Amino acid sequence: MDANLWDTIKSGIKNHVPAHSYRMWIEPIGLGGCQDNQVELTCANAFSQKRIQEHYGSLIRSEIEKQTGHPLDIRFAVSEKQSTVTPVARTRTPKPSVFARERQMELPQVATRLLSGRMLRKDYTFDRFVVGQNSDFAYSAALSLAAKKGGSLKTLFLSSHTGMGKSHLSQAVGHHILHKSPGERIYYVTAEDFTNEMVGALRSGGMDTFKEKYRTQCDVLLMEDVHFLTGKDRTQQELAMTLDYLFEADKKIIFSGAALPADIPKLNDQLRSRLSSGLVSPIEKPDFQTRLRILKSRCRENSVDMPMRVMEFLAGELEDNVRQLESGLIGVTAKHSLLGTPMDIELAESVVKNIVCRKRQITVEGIKLMVCKEFGVSPEDIVSKSRKQNFVRSRQMGIYLSRKYTDQSIQAIGRSFNRYHATAIHAINAVEKGIREKTAVGRQCEVLQKKIESGDL
Template sequence: MEYIWKKIKAVIKARIPGHSYRMWIEPIGFVRDDDDAIVLSCPNFFSKKRIQDHYLSMIESEARNISGKACPFVLEIAGKEKTRQKKRTADKNFKPSRQMDLPHAGDDRPRARMMRKEFTFDRFVVGNNNDFAYSAALSLASQSDRNQSSLYLMSETGMGKSHLSQAIGHHILNHHPRDNVYYITAEDFTNEMVQAFRNDNIGKFKEKYRRQCDVLLLEDVHFLTGKERTQAELALALDYLLNADKKIIFTSCYLPTEIPRLNDRLKSRLSSGLISNIEPPDFKTRLKILERKLRLQKLKMPKPVVEYLAGELSENVRQLESGLVGVMAKASLMGTPLDLSLAESVVRNIVRTSRKVTVDLIKETVCQHYKISTGDIVSKSRRKCIVRPRQMAIYLARKYTDQPLQVISRNFNRYHTTAIHSIAAVEKGLTSDVAMKKQLSFLCGKIETFQAPST
């Protein structure tokens, strides 16, 4: 029957688009021929469901055409058969002749920061907002598409791009434990390079990222804005990796073309692969996320409360998780029933006022604080006493409104690249400028308590 399965795959390959075949049919493996069915294996639950919904009837039809009889198929998730074999081996008290080597045991080569163990494909909730990104990430991790060597995941904070990036790393390490998978943020990459120059170890740094790296997971590439030396070194490293058919995954809140002060060479490398955007989850997906979290943590919550959280906490996945944790913690600490009134009290403290706060209200609040006019803040002036308030206002507009960056930019008579630079300048200042941090905290307090000036 394995021969028949190969013929079925050949027929299907000619009938469906090439990318669909490589993504869904090619990874399916023949397991065994039972008396009443042919057993096939799929890489994961999502793949199994996709096959059942879209391709199983085609597979059974082609099997009937080739063999002349009905051939029912059973789909398993890869790894279950191995688990059964391990159990049988354990039952026989089998002992290996020597202890198996742990991946990278005794490996003294430099390693990147550790990935979160729970960020795997099987814990990623797939919905309409992220199904393409998930499929692209899984394809790259399983190497089912040989032409795909890089992936650029883009989304707002808290949408799951870091989860998918690290899931690729976990998948590759599980299937190819000898591969060097480096997971690092752009900021850490920059700091590591600076330290290499200071300690006269730049040769070792270059060797690490050009020769020793098999998979590079680079987070928050927009941090590289304006860092010319780092951009040049990264572009060279990417050339080496891409020429060697290594895997590269980038994450960012912005498209490569939207990142200001990024040299053309690096921008070209970032844009050379597949770019996938992750949208905010819809209600159905948010509900699935909450149910998955509750199941994994072995917690119970009344369905009306779960549905209420999914309906109210719509900003991103992190906000959703914060609501879940807050409700469970408050119920436990206060000893109160886990009901809708409790959930409402928690949600009130989480939900931002973005629907009520406008860009104009933020401009007025900032102008009153800095004692400038709204005309000044949207003018072409580059005086420091105007630039700083403008940057703060753009940052706050991004934080407290749902307006796209292009709309915010137009409200200040600026290009969207200038808005990105303003946001980056404020974020950088918060780590080193105590005065800016205090000013921003004060403005946030005014906006959140609706103490903005009246017009």
């Protein structure tokens, strides 16, 4: 086989995969060499190699057989040359040592401390992310942003409901970049951290240092929970300016949030357009097969010998998000090992019951009534225009709990409480703050959550 034939084979593969997947995975594969019945294909890095092998191996094999008229023994290797926007060199011989050096699995077994912001969780790496149709695009984009030096993709916005892997992918980018270029200055912060830091700087007269830090001393910015910025005008202005500096200097930025930039209310136009200036990628709910693969992968990692039917049961029942799925796995393994209960469907059922806590039967109306009773307000008061403190508190609590325990969108919940989307987000933020700061509101919320979870609604 020569380079021309390999190009023909790739053209054949192009007809069978989506355009973005072709560009991302197939196009960069090089022909390393071909001898007798053996062909060596080179991939940009260890991640691509693993992914290509798992997802496209059989397609590549069958296309090669179609074009050459006979099956060939294929070996996927890692090219010495790093991934770039152009296809990798065709003839370079891969070195096993490069593969060993690039594997994220060899990261030290501690969370990674960064120059600024939060620590990266050691387990949030690309290796541990199970790709499904729901996250294929987001994964490819994050990997591309992390792996390509000088690539055109510099800014990525990941958006999803809770527990779908936004933090996991953002941090995987951080790990990947740090692993390859340990000198890179990566800042991993939430929008709230950024806001608090800025407010602190304003109070202490340290704004110049703050600006300098984010504008000129940061190579990669990973910012989570961008929806938190709703209505925070001063922070929005400062962030928009910071982004201009980072864009100008060609730095990499990943945002994540519970809503797409276009749907975050009370965001000024400057910031909104900057947030959407790169690639915007939603992550959807994983389907049954992906949930099952996530469970299998977690069981393998933790050497848990879970019967297939139990995994299928968990994957079938715990469909809201991956965090919930992980919680099911932890519940089953903990009960099994601590109490010696056999790992069977009965055990899985008991665990699932606690997790889903009748979620499907919990409605916004049910929550509204419970909150009204708790706060001593009427169903009319809670949806009224009144800003009396007790009404506001009960309304915010109702909105927060509805978001947590029902599948309704923020918009729909807002409507049920006679409020705009922006007010609903504000309400959720207010209760979350109360929980974090352990205020009376936070404590009251915990009591109500316990009630809901024990089925007392």
